[in-house]
Every structure is written in structure tokens, then in C-alpha cells.
Amino acid sequence: MSGSSSNRRYDVVVIGAGAAGMMCAAQAGQRGRSVLLIDHAEKLAEKIRISGGGRCNFTNRRVAAHNFLCGNPHFVRSALARYTAQDFIALVERYRIAYHERAHGQLFCDESAADIIAMLRAECEAGGVHWAMPATVARISASAAPAARHTLDTSAGRIDCESLVIATGGLSIPKIGATPFGYRVAEQFGLEVVPPRAALVPLTLPPETLALFEPLAGASLEVEAYCGGGRFREAMLITHRGLSGPAILQVSSYWQAQAHDAEREPVSINLLPDLDAAQWLAGHAAGRGLLANLLAEHLPRRFSQAWCALHGWERPLNQFRPAELARIATALSDWRIIPSGTQGYAKAEVTLGGVDTRELSSKTMEAAKVPGLFFVGEVMDVTGHLGGFNFQWAWSSGHAAGQFA
Numbered sequence: 001m002s003g004s005s006s007n008r009r010y011d012v013v014v015i016g017a018g019a020a021g022m023m024c025a026a027q028a029g030q031r032g033r034s035v036l037l038i039d040h041a042e043k044l045a046e047k048i049r050i051s052g053g054g055r056c057n058f059t060n061r062r063v064a065a066h067n068f069l070c071g072n073p074h075f076v077r078s079a080l081a082r083y084t085a086q087d088f089i090a091l092v093e094r095y096r097i098a099y100h101e102r103a104h105g106q107l108f109c110d111e112s113a114a115d116i117i118a119m120l121r122a123e124c125e126a127g128g129v130h131w132a133m134p135a136t137v138a139r140i141s142a143s144a145a146p147a148a149r150h151t152l153d154t155s156a157g158r159i160d161c162e163s164l165v166i167a168t169g170g171l172s173i174p175k176i177g178a179t180p181f182g183y184r185v186a187e188q189f190g191l192e193v194v195p196p197r198a199a200l201v202p203l204t205l206p207p208e209t210l211a212l213f214e215p216l217a218g219a220s221l222e223v224e225a226y227c228g229g230g231r232f233r234e235a236m237l238i239t240h241r242g243l244s245g246p247a248i249l250q251v252s253s254y255w256q257a258q259a260h261d262a263e264r265e266p267v268s269i270n271l272l273p274d275l276d277a278a279q280w281l282a283g284h285a286a287g288r289g290l291l292a293n294l295l296a297e298h299l300p301r302r303f304s305q306a307w308c309a310l311h312g313w314e315r316p317l318n319q320f321r322p323a324e325l326a327r328i329a330t331a332l333s334d335w336r337i338i339p340s341g342t343q344g345y346a347k348a349e350v351t352l353g354g355v356d357t358r359e360l361s362s363k364t365m366e367a368a369k370v371p372g373l374f375f376v377g378e379v380m381d382v383t384g385h386l387g388g389f390n391f392q393w394a395w396s397s398g399h400a401a402g403q404f405a
Contacts, residue, residue: 013161019394020377021167022120027402029127046176056113060388061105083399149372163405170351182379192356198348199253202244203339224270230254266336278329287317365401
């Protein structure tokens with residue numbers, strides 16, 4: 001496609017007006033670049049609006065590289081070091097947005113996630129950012145216009161730009177507009193894409209296990225869940241379809257669902273993280289009460305009963321041989337669940353996988369093979385833990401690209 005004098009031209013076009021896109025656009029604009037921000041949605045930043053129960057868990061005081069999953073583990077260090085959680089907190093404070101801290105360093109708005117959206121919108125206005133929303137991009141091609149690299153055919157007209165930033169996110173929460181657009185752009189330009197899958201997502205249980213636990217839906221208990229190198233001590237929630245709660249959402253990012261049930265990786269759950277289960281059971285081995293009654297001292301009673309029924313351990317304590325008590329202790333500290341799957345992108349908070357970071361500069365977020373093409377935020381193969389880390393990656397990566405786009 002050839003460029004035309006009738007085409008609108010910008011230094012930078014950012015596709016995707018979410019957290020990373022607005023941060024990038026604001027930074028580029030405040031550097032004096034002419035910026036156009038395009039988004040297909042009618043409402044601005046819906047994912048921010050619904051996050052954190054409507055209060056936006058906008059960052060975490062304990063951000064570190066080990067809080068992120070990435071096929072290129074050191075990739076995140078540069079951007080996180082150059083735009084830190086404290087830098088974003090300072091921005092929030094400059095806009096006098098009241099916030100509070102919850103467990104594990106999580107920071108939330110006191111009032112509403114809308115405060116963060118308004119702040120980012122104001123930062124874009126300060127940079128003179130132009131908007132095309134709602135607008136769709138039908139085609140991206142090389143530009144023939146002077147000093148431009150890309151031409152975009154959009155529902156708002158044909159646009160030339162020097163730098164193109166893809167901030168279109170992943171596949172999580174399709175009801176608010178998630179699409180694979182960013183992956184298709186990467187593939188168009190010959191960049192590798194790590195196959196995406198749902199992350200920070202509830203796990204489903206096979207029918208025989210679910211039958212015992214479904215009546216307990218709503219019950220919550222503190223556990224330590226671990227799988228594939230991830231270990232998290234937080235609440236686990238029983239649901240009508242399986243398991244959820246922070247501990248399960250966290251470990252779901254590490255769980256690998258295989259094609260065949262026999263190959264599915266188990267999730268291990270320590271039901272009594274504060275106890276030496278073997279020693280505790282040994283101290284009650286002579287008891288005449290049911291095992292479930294003893295477990296109810298530390299676990300919800302109905303859960304204890306269902307868990308014992310699942311394993312066939314519905315006898316009084318003094319009827320278990322020492323070897324059986326040892327097996328029970330092992331199961332309490334390492335209860336291995338093999339999920340039947342996840343609840344998918346509809347219930348996933350984020351997407352694992354995406355544009356392979358080995359294709360990108362960790363300093364600028366620019367594609368090594370394609371000058372002037374940048375990727376920021378969730379569209380990349382960077383996935384944070386639950387608790388504000390994914391928003392911090394949006395701020396850090398968006399800021400990094402905004403300095404160079």
C-alpha cells in the first residue's frame with residue numbers, strides 16, 4: 001500500500017487504550033511526540049474499571065522479578081527497575097488519589113478504579129494525545145510516506161506513523177472485548193508467539209471429586225498450594241465447579257494441562273500449613289473420635305467430612321494403623337489434586353504466553369526484527385502473580401516504550 005498526502009500522520013500510534021497503552025501514549029506525548037491512541041471499545045479501560053472489585057489493585061509494594069512468569073526470565077528486570085512501583089505510587093499521590101494497603105503489599109484505591117482511569121486520561125491529555133475510539137484496525141502495512149514506517153487502514157481513516165505500539169492485551173475476559181489482535185500482528189511481522197492460555201484462573205475438578213465438594217461451595221480455608229515451582233500460602237475457595245481463591249488462582253499459572261488426563265500435572269495442597277501433620281496425628285492416635293472430627297479443629301467441619309469420605313478414612317482414630325496415619329499425614333500436607341481443567345478465559349484474570357520476549361528489546365520493548373514496532377503489557381509473554389503485579393508490568397513496560405517510540 002502506498003502512502004498518500006491525504007493520510008493522517010503521527011509520530012506514534014498506540015493500539016489499545018488500556019493500562020499499558022495509556023501509559024505509553026502519555027509518556028510519548030509528554031516527550032513532544034504526536035500520538036494517536038486507538039481502541040475498538042466504546043468504554044475506556046474496562047479491565048481497569050472492573051479490577052480489584054472495582055477498586056483497582058494498581059500495584060504492589062513488593063514488586064520483584066521473581067513475581068513474573070516469562071520464558072525469558074531476566075527480560076522484566078530492566079523495565080521494572082526504570083519505572084518502579086514507587087514511581088507509580090508517586091503519580092497516584094500527585095493526583096491525590098486516596099489508597100490503602102492490604103495483605104502481601106497490595107495497594108487499592110479507597111474509592112474507585114475510575115480514579116486511576118481518570119488519572120491516565122489526564123496524563124494523556126497533558127501529552128496532547130489524540131484519540132480514535134471506538135475505531136478498528138483492518139490492516140497494517142509498510143508505509144511509503146516519508147519518515148513513516150507503518151500505514152494503518154482503520155475505520156477512522158488511513159494513518160501513517162513512525163512508531164507503532166501494540167497494547168491490545170491478551171485473551172482474558174472476552175466479554176469486555178479481549179481479542180487475539182496483538183498476536184496476529186506479531187505473526188504478520190514474523191515474530192514468535194508463545195501459545196497463550198488462561199492464567200490466574202479457577203480450576204475445575206473431575207466429576208467424582210466435585211460430587212463430594214460441590215455442596216461445600218462458598219467454604220474457604222487457608223492453605224499452601226504449590227505446583228511447578230510456584231508456592232503460595234493464601235485462601236482456597238470451594239466453588240460449584242472446583243477450586244478458586246487466591247492460592248488456587250496463583251498456582252493455576254504454573255499448572256500445565258496436558259492433552260490426556262493421565263498426563264495432567266497435579267496441584268499439591270497443604271491443608272495444615274501451620275502444623276506438623278504426622279506429629280499432630282501421632283499425638284491423637286489413641287482417640288476414639290472420628291478423624292473428621294479431629295480435622296475439624298483446624299478445617300471447616302463439612303470440608304473435613306468430605307475430604308475423609310473422598311479417601312475412605314471415615315473411622316475412629318484408634319482404628320488406623322501407624323502406616324495408615326502416616327499416609328493420612330502425607331495427604332494432609334501434600335493433597336494432590338489433578339484438575340480436569342480451568343474455567344477458561346471468561347474467568348481468567350490474565351493470559352499466560354504471548355509475544356515471545358526474546359523478539360523484543362528489554363530496554364525499549366521494540367521488536368529487533370521490525371524497527372518502529374513495539375509491544376507492551378499483557379500481549380507479551382510476561383505474566384505477573386496476583387496482587388497488582390500485572391498492572392505494574394503495564395506501567396513499567398508502557399513507560400519503557402513511551403521513552404523510545
